[in-house]
Amino acid sequence: MKLVDLTVKDFVEVLGSDAPAPGGGSAAALSAAMGISLTKMVCELTIGKKKYAEYEDEIKLVFDETKELQQHLLHAIDADTEAFNVVSAVFSMPKETEEDKAARRKAMQSALEGAAESPFNMMKLMVNALEVTKKAIGKSNTNAASDLGVAALNLKAGLQGAWLNVLINLSGIKNEEFVAQHRSEGEKLLAKGSLLADEIYMETLKVV
Amino acid sequence: MKLVDLTVKDFVEVLGSDAPAPGGGSAAALSAAMGISLTKMVCELTIGKKKYAEYEDEIKLVFDETKELQQHLLHAIDADTEAFNVVSAVFSMPKETEEDKAARRKAMQSALEGAAESPFNMMKLMVNALEVTKKAIGKSNTNAASDLGVAALNLKAGLQGAWLNVLINLSGIKNEEFVAQHRSEGEKLLAKGSLLADEIYMETLKVV
Numbered sequence: 001m002k003l004v005d006l007t008v009k010d011f012v013e014v015l016g017s018d019a020p021a022p023g024g025g026s027a028a029a030l031s032a033a034m035g036i037s038l039t040k041m042v043c044e045l046t047i048g049k050k051k052y053a054e055y056e057d058e059i060k061l062v063f064d065e066t067k068e069l070q071q072h073l074l075h076a077i078d079a080d081t082e083a084f085n086v087v088s089a090v091f092s093m094p095k096e097t098e099e100d101k102a103a104r105r106k107a108m109q110s111a112l113e114g115a116a117e118s119p120f121n122m123m124k125l126m127v128n129a130l131e132v133t134k135k136a137i138g139k140s141n142t143n144a145a146s147d148l149g150v151a152a153l154n155l156k157a158g159l160q161g162a163w164l165n166v167l168i169n170l171s172g173i174k175n176e177e178f179v180a181q182h183r184s185e186g187e188k189l190l191a192k193g194s195l196l197a198d199e200i201y202m203e204t205l206k207v208v
Numbered sequence: 209m210k211l212v213d214l215t216v217k218d219f220v221e222v223l224g225s226d227a228p229a230p231g232g233g234s235a236a237a238l239s240a241a242m243g244i245s246l247t248k249m250v251c252e253l254t255i256g257k258k259k260y261a262e263y264e265d266e267i268k269l270v271f272d273e274t275k276e277l278q279q280h281l282l283h284a285i286d287a288d289t290e291a292f293n294v295v296s297a298v299f300s301m302p303k304e305t306e307e308d309k310a311a312r313r314k315a316m317q318s319a320l321e322g323a324a325e326s327p328f329n330m331m332k333l334m335v336n337a338l339e340v341t342k343k344a345i346g347k348s349n350t351n352a353a354s355d356l357g358v359a360a361l362n363l364k365a366g367l368q369g370a371w372l373n374v375l376i377n378l379s380g381i382k383n384e385e386f387v388a389q390h391r392s393e394g395e396k397l398l399a400k401g402s403l404l405a406d407e408i409y410m411e412t413l414k415v416v
Contacts, residue, residue, distance in 0.1 A: 003216060004215065004216045004217040004220075005215050005216070005217065006215065006216055007212065007213050007214065007215055007216075008211065008212045008213070008214055008215075008216055008219050008238065008282075008285065009212040009213065009282055011216050012212075012238075012241045012242060012245050012278065012282060013245070013278075015242060015245040015246065015249065016244075016245030016246070016248035016249050016252075016274070016278055017248075017249060017252065018249060018252035018253055023246070023249070023352070023354075023355050023358075024246055024354050024355040024357070024358030024359075027242045027243075027245075027246060027358055027362060028358055028361075030216065030220075030238075030242065031239055031242070031361075031362060031365065033220045034220060034223060034235045034238065034239070035235075036224075037220050037221070037223040037224030037235075038223065038224070038231070038232055038235060040224035040225075041223065041224050041225060041226060041231070044224075044225065044226035045226055066224070070220065070221075070224055074216075074217055074220060077216065144231070145376070146231075146232050146372040146373055146375065146376040147231050147232040149232070149368075149369070149372045150231075150232030150235055150236055150365075150369035150372060150373075151232075153236075153239075153365040153368050153369050153372075154235060154239060154365050154369070156361075156365065157239065157358075157361040157362050157364065157365035160357075160361050160409070161357070161358035161361050161362070164354040164357045164358060164361075164412065164413070164416055165354055165358075167354065167413075167416040168353070168354040168416040171416065201368070204372065205372070205375075208372055208375045208376040208379065
């Protein structure tokens with residue numbers, strides 16, 4: 001069963017249980033999925049309103065982007081737990097002979113790379129979602145300004161949370177080039193997205 | 209049907225729709241519910257482990273607190289939308305006579321106070337959840353350090369998001385004493401909780 005098909009209550013409860021997955025990665029993805037969904041809602045509450053007619057075309061494009069990002073981020077909730085499950089599976093591989101051990105080490109490295117890639121790819125989606133959300137500032141229904149603020153807050157929490165999950169997986173990876181590249185690009189994504197989120201939050205604070 | 213009984217996918221999709229509720233308040237509550245659940249998970253991954261035996265009693269107490277807060281925050285997801293629905297219902301009250309209008313104004317003031325109280329009460333739970341999460345720092349399974357970090361991030365996003373929802377509702381309330389008291393106490397909760405969240409995040413960054 002997919003995580004997104006659990007009820008909200010069951011998802012929260014399995015997240016809080018000692019089951020190895022889901023963990024922080026899937027929670028980060030759901031935070032961000034909620035974030036971009038709030039941006040989508042604000043677009044819908046803007047489109048068709050006379051007061052915002054001059055921005056209608058622009059907001060319709062933003063709306064289309066939010067729809068796509070919403071689906072990608074929903075997908076990431078399960079993708080992250082699947083990537084983690086690959087790591088878990090390695091723990092049950094045999095470790096009797098030297099060949100066993102070598103195969104296990106190789107499988108673990110490959111699994112950890114997958115488990116780092118998953119939140120890393122989320123971070124790209126989250127920065128994109130923040131760019132999209134920023135486009136709605138000043139051009140969307142101010143009655144829903146607080147929702148745009150919560151969108152930015154959830155996207156930032158998702159971004160920082162995904163970054164922690166990149167880092168914890170990188171810490172076990174021996175391929176130095178992989179680690180250096182993901183660390184450097186991840187730091188850039190984190191900085192860029194955090195700045196965008198803070199800008200959006202400050203703008204909405206002025207309006208509420 | 210309660211929001212917590214929707215599937216995660218349906219909740220995210222109804223959040224992103226132009227249905228008036230749920231909005232940012234319920235999203236903030238779910239962020240925080242995920243946050244405290246991750247703290248609960250970290251406690252479970254610590255209890256019974258030899259390495260953390262000296263903290264066992266303390267972490268068991270933290271665990272009990274996380275269980276209770278998890279249920280309160282799950283409850284807040286629906287409570288916030290219910291409070292918002294009371295505001296929506298006022299819009300369909302008659303406004304023909306002067307008496308109608310007076311009754312409508314009175315009902316709106318009462319509804320807005322309820323809609324401000326809801327995220328305000330959430331903020332108290334969230335600050336409490338951050339205090340509880342902080343107790344686990346340095347005394348819990350470091351393999352799950354990133355999860356404790358994501359807990360703090362989600363609780364902070366929830367806290368800031370709830371605050372935006374307090375503010376947007378206060379802006380329509382005429383009872384100056386109510387507004388002043390909630391604004392002043394809310395600012396204190398926001399400052400206290402944000403500091404706690406940042407401390408926890410920085411501590412986990414050192415470990416991952």
